[in-house]
Amino acid sequence: MVLQQLAYKAESPGGGLVKIQLQYTTQNCSNCGHRPKERLPLSVRSYVCVNCTYEADRDVNAARNILSKAQRVWAGRAALCIGEGARKGDTPDSEWSDTAQDRILA
Numbered sequence: 001m002v003l004q005q006l007a008y009k010a011e012s013p014g015g016g017l018v019k020i021q022l023q024y025t026t027q028n029c030s031n032c033g034h035r036p037k038e039r040l041p042l043s044v045r046s047y048v049c050v051n052c053t054y055e056a057d058r059d060v061n062a063a064r065n066i067l068s069k070a071q072r073v074w075a076g077r078a079a080l081c082i083g084e085g086a087r088k089g090d091t092p093d094s095e096w097s098d099t100a101q102d103r104i105l106a
């Protein structure tokens with residue numbers, strides 16, 4: 001239901017829908033990309049990067065990682081659709097909705 005509504009909204013001009021895997025989005029630092037060796041327990045609500053000292057709410061850090069992944073996938077897919085500049089590694093863990101793909105190809 002929610003996905004159907006998102007797909008509908010994505011049909012607006014300039015819109016699109018990107019599906020990404022959420023793996024490591026709460027573990028990786030959204031500032032420098034560092035992944036700690038130990039998993040951050042769910043009870044720890046603040047994220048502090050041991051590599052760059054970035055600090056944020058755990059959910060904010062995850063949201064920034066999700067946005068970053070979606071932007072990379074979106075940019076890579078668009079480049080692939082027009083046949084130039086596709087960057088290796090931009091889309092291996094992602095799927096596109098038919099809606100978004102149709103929009104770019106049109």
Ligand SMILES: [Zn+2]
Binds near residue numbers: 033049051052053054
């Ligand atoms: Zn960091």
